[in-house]
Amino acid sequence: MDASDIVVWLKPLEPAAKSEPLGGSNHKKFQLVQHNKSFQPHVLVVPVGSVVDFPNRDPFFHNVFSLFDGKRFDLGLYEAGASNSVRFDRLGVSFLFCNIHPEMSAVVVAVDTPYYGLSDRKGIIAIQNVPDGKYELRIWYERSLPEDLKTLTRTVTISSSVNELGTIQVPENPSFTPAHKNKYGQDYTPPPVPSYSHP
Numbered sequence: 001m002d003a004s005d006i007v008v009w010l011k012p013l014e015p016a017a018k019s020e021p022l023g024g025s026n027h028k029k030f031q032l033v034q035h036n037k038s039f040q041p042h043v044l045v046v047p048v049g050s051v052v053d054f055p056n057r058d059p060f061f062h063n064v065f066s067l068f069d070g071k072r073f074d075l076g077l078y079e080a081g082a083s084n085s086v087r088f089d090r091l092g093v094s095f096l097f098c099n100i101h102p103e104m105s106a107v108v109v110a111v112d113t114p115y116y117g118l119s120d121r122k123g124i125i126a127i128q129n130v131p132d133g134k135y136e137l138r139i140w141y142e143r144s145l146p147e148d149l150k151t152l153t154r155t156v157t158i159s160s161s162v163n164e165l166g167t168i169q170v171p172e173n174p175s176f177t178p179a180h181k182n183k184y185g186q187d188y189t190p191p192p193v194p195s196y197s198h199p
Helices: 146-150
Strands: 007-012 033-035 038-040 043-047 050-055 062-066 073-078 083-088 092-097 105-111 116-118 133-140 154-158
Touching (some): 007 043, 043 116
Antiparallel strands (some): 007 116, 033 038, 133 154
16 A cells, blocks of 8 residues: 655744754755656655745646645646746645646645654655654644644654654545546547548
């Protein structure tokens, strides 16, 4: 089972833990690449205020839009080799789509902490350079219901002797579907079927 793309972040509850982590940087560059009719990566976590670049590496036009929660924007159509960028200046989850290709989707999670991680296929998450202190642990997963995720929020204490969060069971919504509408709230128009004239 693929347990990737679960986001965990630690929000500092004490002043001592609110500084930038050791070895951290506020100037990290973020990218969501459009390639092979997909966004890569599918889930991207960024600190609030970060700029994300959206380069088009496909040999055809793309569009990137988000009309939900987090950051609302529409980059319009842009051609192969072009790139646009968006500053994610609001806390929250932004669901991204392409208005041309219904199979394309991605998520940008903007968090108000430098301490965050994303699970791998085995569900393992590592958050680097977290100072000792008390934190609010938060979790987000695309296939979970928001009310189920809220029940997982709790206070944790990180110290030299306690630096593991243990196993967290993340409930999955059995009726989750990746299907979505276009930016006009309508179904995508299916691609035209080529018609061949017979001799």
